[in-house]
Amino acid sequence: METNRKDYALYIEDLHTGFYNRVEDKVSSVLNGITFGAERGKILGVVGESGSGKSVTMLSVMGLLGPNGRVTGRIMLDGENLLDYSDKQMREIRGGKIAMIFQDPMTTLNPVFTIGDQIREVVKLHRPDIEDANAYIIELLREVGINDGERRLKQYPHELSGGRRQRIVIAMALAGNPDILIADEPTTALDVTVQAQILELIKKLSETHNMTTIMITHDLGIVANICDNVVILYGGRICEMGTTREVFKESAHEYTKGLIRAVPGAVPGRKLIPIEGVPANRSAFTNECAFCPRCEKAMEICAGEFPPETVFSETHKAWCWMNHLPESKEAEHDG
Ligand SMILES: Nc1ncnc2c1ncn2[C@@H]1O[C@H](COP(=O)(O)OP(=O)(O)O)[C@@H](O)[C@H]1O
Numbered sequence: 001m002e003t004n005r006k007d008y009a010l011y012i013e014d015l016h017t018g019f020y021n022r023v024e025d026k027v028s029s030v031l032n033g034i035t036f037g038a039e040r041g042k043i044l045g046v047v048g049e050s051g052s053g054k055s056v057t058m059l060s061v062m063g064l065l066g067p068n069g070r071v072t073g074r075i076m077l078d079g080e081n082l083l084d085y086s087d088k089q090m091r092e093i094r095g096g097k098i099a100m101i102f103q104d105p106m107t108t109l110n111p112v113f114t115i116g117d118q119i120r121e122v123v124k125l126h127r128p129d130i131e132d133a134n135a136y137i138i139e140l141l142r143e144v145g146i147n148d149g150e151r152r153l154k155q156y157p158h159e160l161s162g163g164r165r166q167r168i169v170i171a172m173a174l175a176g177n178p179d180i181l182i183a184d185e186p187t188t189a190l191d192v193t194v195q196a197q198i199l200e201l202i203k204k205l206s207e208t209h210n211m212t213t214i215m216i217t218h219d220l221g222i223v224a225n226i227c228d229n230v231v232i233l234y235g236g237r238i239c240e241m242g243t244t245r246e247v248f249k250e251s252a253h254e255y256t257k258g259l260i261r262a263v264p265g266a267v268p269g270r271k272l273i274p275i276e277g278v279p280a281n282r283s284a285f286t287n288e289c290a291f292c293p294r295c296e297k298a299m300e301i302c303a304g305e306f307p308p309e310t311v312f313s314e315t316h317k318a319w320c321w322m323n324h325l326p327e328s329k330e331a332e333h334d335g
Pocket residue numbers: 019030048049050051052053054055056057065066068282
């Protein structure tokens with residue numbers, strides 16, 4: 001394994017994920033070799049448009065792709081590859097070492113059980129050392145901003161607002177005392193005012209619980225506000241990664257630059273500028289830069305060959321042919 005100077009809580013290496021289609025009897029690939037780490041104790045943003053493979057990346061980590069999922073590569077946690085784990089071992093990891101929050105809290109909550117029953121189940125499974133589960137849960141609920149925990153424990157999910165449901169799901173994620181929290185667009189389904197509160201809450205809890213957090217989002221504004229590092233996905237590949245500062249201030253991929261121009265408020269008063277063109281269709285993947293059909297600066301080579309990596313710093317890398325323009329060419333023009 002590649003040795004890294006940084007301390008990563010989770011390190012994903014050369015991840016290829018696809019889905020087997022029985023009708024066509026073939027595997028269509030979604031992720032084409034993704035490598036990145038989540039630095040311990042930090043918040044990592046994983047950004048990309050809808051369909052870029054964000055959820056598939058995290059479902060690969062959690063072992064939740066379903067029977068048609070096909071994964072290769074390495075997903076390293078505490079020196080072990082999760083892809084070597086049995087179903088039983090993965091059940092212990094999920095909700096234990098790694099907790100996940102989904103966009104819609106109802107994906108996690110079961111409508112026919114009370115909130116109390118559902119969180120107690122997590123405690124029983126992952127924290128058998130806790131003696132007074134109710135007291136523990138009420139304290140967790142208080143931490144996520146629900147002060148009348150005792151009453152809420154007896155309620156059913158549908159009796160609560162969307163924002164409160166997501167707070168419950170966050171408490172449930174905390175219940176197993178995870179090292180890593182993966183939040184998959186946790187605020188997309190919520191009202192704008194509630195969104196900011198939930199993000200602030202996740203940021204605060206990451207610190208107080210000393211968790212490594214992976215925040216999946218299609219919103220660079222969220223990244224600017226709460227993330228330390230960021231990975232930008234496009235068409236099943238990483239196009240750029242770095243610290244949030246590096247990626248915002250020294251963007252080195254045309255797609256990243258376009259995304260940043262599209263962030264409302266990145267420049268005060270500027271309206272949202274959508275990126276032209278249709279997002280990459282994964283069935284169209286060849287060995288090209290997937291962004292090339294939408295890129296204003298695309299050159300012939302972009303359609304023919306995937307760009308090599310450019311390393312700007314220990315943290316900042318990009319994959320864009322614009323960083324490989326031969327300087328000699330410019331010199332030729334000058335001379
Ligand atoms: N179970 C599945 N079977 C086949 N294709 C899938 C499955 N799940 C996701 N995909 C495909 O993988 C691609 C990436 O999806 P996803 O990771 O959900 O995107 P997003 O970045 O919006 O989270 C999409 O084209 C989607 O259709």
